[in-house]
Amino acid sequence: MSTEIAARVRNEEWKASLTSERALVRWALLVAALGYLTLFLFIPLAAVFTEALKNGLEGYFASFQDPDALAAIRLTFLAASLAVPLNLVFGVAAAWAIAKFEFIGKQILITLIDIPLAVSPVISGLIYVLLFGAQGWLGPWLAEHDIKIIFALPGIVLATTFVTVPFIARELIPLMQSQGREEEEAALTLGASGWQTFTRVTLPNIKWSLLYGVILCNARAMGEFGAVSVVSGHIRGLTNTLPLHVEILYNEYNAVGAFAVASLLTLLAIVTLVVKTIIERKSASSRSAHDPAWSTQPGSPS
Amino acid sequence: MSIQVDHVTKRFGTFTVLNDVSLHAQAGELIALLGPSGCGKTTLLRILAGLERPDQGRILLHGVEVTDQRITDRRVGFVFQHYALFRHMTVTENVAFGLSVLPKAQRPSPDKIQKKVDELLSLVQMRAMADRYPNQLSGGQRQRVALARALAVEPKLLLLDEPFGALDAKVRKELRRWLRRLHDELHITSILVTHDQEEALEAADRIVVLNQGHIEQTGTPEEVYEHPATPFVYQFLGDVNVFHGRIAQDETVPEETVRQPPAERDSSDEHEVTFVRPHDLELSRSRTTTTQLEATVRFVITAGSRVRLELMSKDSSQIISVELTKERYRELRLQQGDVVFVHPRQLQVFKMPGPP
Numbered sequence: 001m002s003t004e005i006a007a008r009v010r011n012e013e014w015k016a017s018l019t020s021e022r023a024l025v026r027w028a029l030l031v032a033a034l035g036y037l038t039l040f041l042f043i044p045l046a047a048v049f050t051e052a053l054k055n056g057l058e059g060y061f062a063s064f065q066d067p068d069a070l071a072a073i074r075l076t077f078l079a080a081s082l083a084v085p086l087n088l089v090f091g092v093a094a095a096w097a098i099a100k101f102e103f104i105g106k107q108i109l110i111t112l113i114d115i116p117l118a119v120s121p122v123i124s125g126l127i128y129v130l131l132f133g134a135q136g137w138l139g140p141w142l143a144e145h146d147i148k149i150i151f152a153l154p155g156i157v158l159a160t161t162f163v164t165v166p167f168i169a170r171e172l173i174p175l176m177q178s179q180g181r182e183e184e185e186a187a188l189t190l191g192a193s194g195w196q197t198f199t200r201v202t203l204p205n206i207k208w209s210l211l212y213g214v215i216l217c218n219a220r221a222m223g224e225f226g227a228v229s230v231v232s233g234h235i236r237g238l239t240n241t242l243p244l245h246v247e248i249l250y251n252e253y254n255a256v257g258a259f260a261v262a263s264l265l266t267l268l269a270i271v272t273l274v275v276k277t278i279i280e281r282k283s284a285s286s287r288s289a290h291d292p293a294w295s296t297q298p299g300s301p302s
Numbered sequence: 303m304s305i306q307v308d309h310v311t312k313r314f315g316t317f318t319v320l321n322d323v324s325l326h327a328q329a330g331e332l333i334a335l336l337g338p339s340g341c342g343k344t345t346l347l348r349i350l351a352g353l354e355r356p357d358q359g360r361i362l363l364h365g366v367e368v369t370d371q372r373i374t375d376r377r378v379g380f381v382f383q384h385y386a387l388f389r390h391m392t393v394t395e396n397v398a399f400g401l402s403v404l405p406k407a408q409r410p411s412p413d414k415i416q417k418k419v420d421e422l423l424s425l426v427q428m429r430a431m432a433d434r435y436p437n438q439l440s441g442g443q444r445q446r447v448a449l450a451r452a453l454a455v456e457p458k459l460l461l462l463d464e465p466f467g468a469l470d471a472k473v474r475k476e477l478r479r480w481l482r483r484l485h486d487e488l489h490i491t492s493i494l495v496t497h498d499q500e501e502a503l504e505a506a507d508r509i510v511v512l513n514q515g516h517i518e519q520t521g522t523p524e525e526v527y528e529h530p531a532t533p534f535v536y537q538f539l540g541d542v543n544v545f546h547g548r549i550a551q552d553e554t555v556p557e558e559t560v561r562q563p564p565a566e567r568d569s570s571d572e573h574e575v576t577f578v579r580p581h582d583l584e585l586s587r588s589r590t591t592t593t594q595l596e597a598t599v600r601f602v603i604t605a606g607s608r609v610r611l612e613l614m615s616k617d618s619s620q621i622i623s624v625e626l627t628k629e630r631y632r633e634l635r636l637q638q639g640d641v642v643f644v645h646p647r648q649l650q651v652f653k654m655p656g657p658p
Contacts, residue, residue: 183388189452205390
């Protein structure tokens with residue numbers, strides 16, 4: 001009996017030795033990885049909250065009593081609440097078209113969706129200034145009709161939307177491609193209309209990935225700095241979003257205020273990550289359950 | 303409902319998938335579209351369903367042209383090779399789908415839908431699995447649910463696209479017999495696409511053999527098996543030995559010396575090919591006629607209901623497959639390396655244009 005166990009242990013050790021390094025190497029790698037994470041992630045994260053709470057909870061909450069801070073919070077939520085639904089509709093439509101249909105210019109569309117990731121956000125903002133700014137192409141016409149885009153809410157929403165275009169579409173495209181068109185075709189042959197097919201077959205199949213994309217998109221929309229900074233004009237209480245407000249406070253040496261507002265964004269990031277992990281787990285379990293490899297396995301009961 | 307396919311042509315880019323295909327199915331028939339992959343059989347089925355549009359030609363269902371009718375209006379049941387069950391719905395919800403998407407005025411009450419679903423699930427022997435999700439079912443079970451789902455909308459036409467193609471051999475066999483019985487009960491005009499000749503021969507009333515976008519032969523299983531119209535059909539429906547023979551002025555002298563008068567013979571100088579099924583070859587230990595072909599036994603496979611032998615012709619080193627009954631094999635007491643004489647009981651000669 002005991003020899004049997006010993007043999008099994010030896011076998012396990014032997015198997016493990018096939019794929020693992022010596023103890024010294026393992027420890028060195030672990031320390032390096034943890035050190036790296038501590039230096040670049042944990043310390044800054046801790047610093048945000050330490051600085052924010054330096055004057056105690058009272059000082060922390062006082063930072064949010066400032067009308068400008070409240071306005072920045074409102075503006076950020078407003079911009080995100082417009083940009084995210086826009087990208088939701090666009091992302092689903094684009095992913096649907098790319099994954100389920102063949103058309104001329106498909107590759108171009110895929111490339112276009114990736115542009116915001118490739119272009120510096122500052123450039124994205126500048127494009128809108130060039131287009132809609134006072135000296136821009138459409139500037140005079142807009143001025144004539146008294147439409148304000150740059151240094152106003154529309155510009156902020158436009159810049160935010162542009163920067164966050166890829167998040168939902170890119171999340172959905174691979175999933176929808178792997179799911180193919182058969183279920184939709186089945187729904188059509190069963191008499192469902194296009195809209196019924198979409199709401200009752202397509203949407204339920206992509207819901208977790210869609211939610212995941214929305215959350216990433218929202219996080220980015222609220223945190224966007226570069227593009228918004230260019231088009232906002234930094235008018236306090238009017239066109240300052242949260243990230244811009246943090247910058248202003250910091251430049252005014254109001255460290256507690258800056259970090260308190262920053263802690264809001266940090267909290268948002270943490271909440272996003274937690275939700276993202278939960279959703280990832282959900283969608284992974286529903287995806288693996290529908291793994292096509294599984295379905296081709298001959299089933300024993302029939 | 304009768305089906306008429308009228309000179310249908312379909313191209314994908316420059317590739318012609320279907321080339322001027324016409325066929326007719328009577329109401330209540332079960333027709334198999336049989337052919338190798340890429341022959342256009344699935345495309346034809348998808349055109350019938352309305353999932354593809356033909357470039358030329360017309361589709362008539364029950365005498366009414368439906369070529370431009372929308373898929374939703376055709377009332378056609380479609381069963382997919384990979385089931386295409388709605389993965390987020392239970393078996394019951396899947397089967398009820400077609401009824402639940404009907405316009406309010408035509409939609410049955412939830413009770414009626416449930417009753418109909420129960421009936422259909424009993425029909426496909428899946429009632430016990432009503433609350434399961436597709437990923438909790440085996441392939442055979444999924445395909446039965448898919449069939450129940452297609453039947454729920456009471457289609458006038460049932461199209462099955464390699465329905466058992468993804469299943470293992472045993473389940474496939476069971477299901478095709480079950481499908482045949484089901485068809486005899488329901489009498490829905492059905493078209494079964496398959497590349498499995500056994501499946502077509504066993505399940506269908508009539509077989510349409512497709513090859514490279516055109517119909518090679520249409521007929522009952524017996525007709526296409528016993529009297530193949532073309533070399534392709536001969537080769538596709540079962541194992542075959544092919545002997546290349548060139549016709550001299552007065553008599554056939556196939557290289558493989560299967561000296562059998564060919565079925566029909568012209569005096570022309572065409573290239574002729576002789577086809578013999580492995581079970582139509584008789585073996586003997588000694589030469590009885592001069593026309594027999596001398597060969598050596600290379601392999602013997604005794605597993606299975608019949609004994610399969612692989613011979614090598616003495617003259618041309620061609621490999622010849624032979625199938626014997628167990629009794630005959632025992633009588634002959636054959637072993638690897640033995641010399642035998644081969645003699646066809648039945649053969650078919652096809653004339654091919656051009657030199658061999």
